[in-house]
Amino acid sequence: MLTEPVPADTKPQTRPERPAVPEPPQADTPSARALDLSAYYARVQEDLLARGLLRVDGGGIDTPFTDQMLARNFERIALAEEYTRGAGLQPSSGALGEIKKWGIPVRVEVIFGDSLSAEDQAQDLQTLGTYTRRLSAVSGHPISMVSSQANFHVLVMGEDDKDQLRAALDRIAPGMEASSRAIFLNLPRPIHCLVVAFAESNSSSAYRQAVALVRSEHPDLSRRACYHEELAQGLGLANDDPNARPSIFNDDEEFALLTSHDELLLKILYNPRLTPGMSADQARPIVRTLAIDLTGGGPS
Known part of the structure; x- marks a missing residue:
């Protein structure tokens, strides 16, 4: 928020007899930054749909x-x-590497930030449940939604959920590289969502864990698109x-x-x-x- 100087002709206001006690901010009131991002992503979606995309x-x-x-x-x-x-958002050389995939069952957990409404959370859980079943059927690999012992974590959080995001990363990925963690906590606006997959070791291409972040400020279709892309990329289509x-x-x-x-x-x-x-x-x-x-x- 910008603070501007007081104009020279501003007169002192009459002091009230009893100081006004400001009401505490409501916990469910989005911040200005969150509202700005919501409006921005809504415009992006509207523009894409108007052009016959999505x-x-x-x-x-x-x-x-x-x-x-x-x-x-x-x-x-x-x-x-x-x-x-290990280099953050630095584009790769484009060189072909190795096959990367999961050799163990994929157990998907969704962690919602408080900024997403209960109604949207219920809708997204249904969306993800249907989608993980589809991914499992198509790939022939065991992929399921779980409430514990997950290895694929989908974080649905926004600007107002930073404390929750930090706590979630501390719990599920304490060994995440500093560069990756910094991106999760300060995601550039052009990056709508992302996923990071972890192999069994530095010399391995067998995935053992993945963490995806989907912005809660996205409208419904854009959020659903993020789920589709990030889960599939986290399976190895990177x-x-x-x-x-x-x-x-x-x-x-x-x-x-x-x-x-x-x-x-x-x-x-x-x-x-x-x-x-x-x-x-x-x-x-x-x-x-x-x-x-x-x-x-x-x-x-």
Whole structure:
């Protein structure tokens, strides 16, 4: 808040007989910063929808893709990374790395900040329950919602939940790198949501834990889009690529929700023939064979 100097012609006000006692602020009253972010993200969503983006149809006859396109997109999305590991939000070189995935059951816990209404919390729990069941069915990997002993934590918090966010990070990820923790606590406005996945060790590509942050200031569809993207990225589809279509792993925001193409990416990733740590050269012939099998060798 800016404090301006008092104008020179301002006169002293008459002092009341009894000092007015200010009412304590209501705990459920959003701060000016939170209100500003809510208004901003509402405008962003309205603009995207007005331009025909944030589609929820999953792709159709206007978005065909071939087995070759699917295999290429898998390489760019599953084998490259969006950011350099341990370097905050510094973009990666784009080089292909290793297969990264979970080898243990994924147990998803949702932690809501007080800034999200009880009604929205109930709605989002239902959304996430349906979505985790879909992810499990598509990937063939055990993925479920739990209330304890979670290893995939989804934090739904906003500007007014910073104390809760710090406490949650202290509890679930005490060993998180300082650079990653700083991003969680001071998320730049252009970053709508994010996820960080942790491997079993520095030399491993087998995930054992993940923490996602979704801003509570988002309107419903944008919050749902964040759930779809961050959970899928936390499973191992870690990168975005401008040529992937129809896909949520594309910064053009054409699609809000996991598409039929993205489901095939998950099917490929969690095929038992692909194992954590497998290089791009080792994975490539397997991926090509799976892509042909999944598309029938023609446009999908």
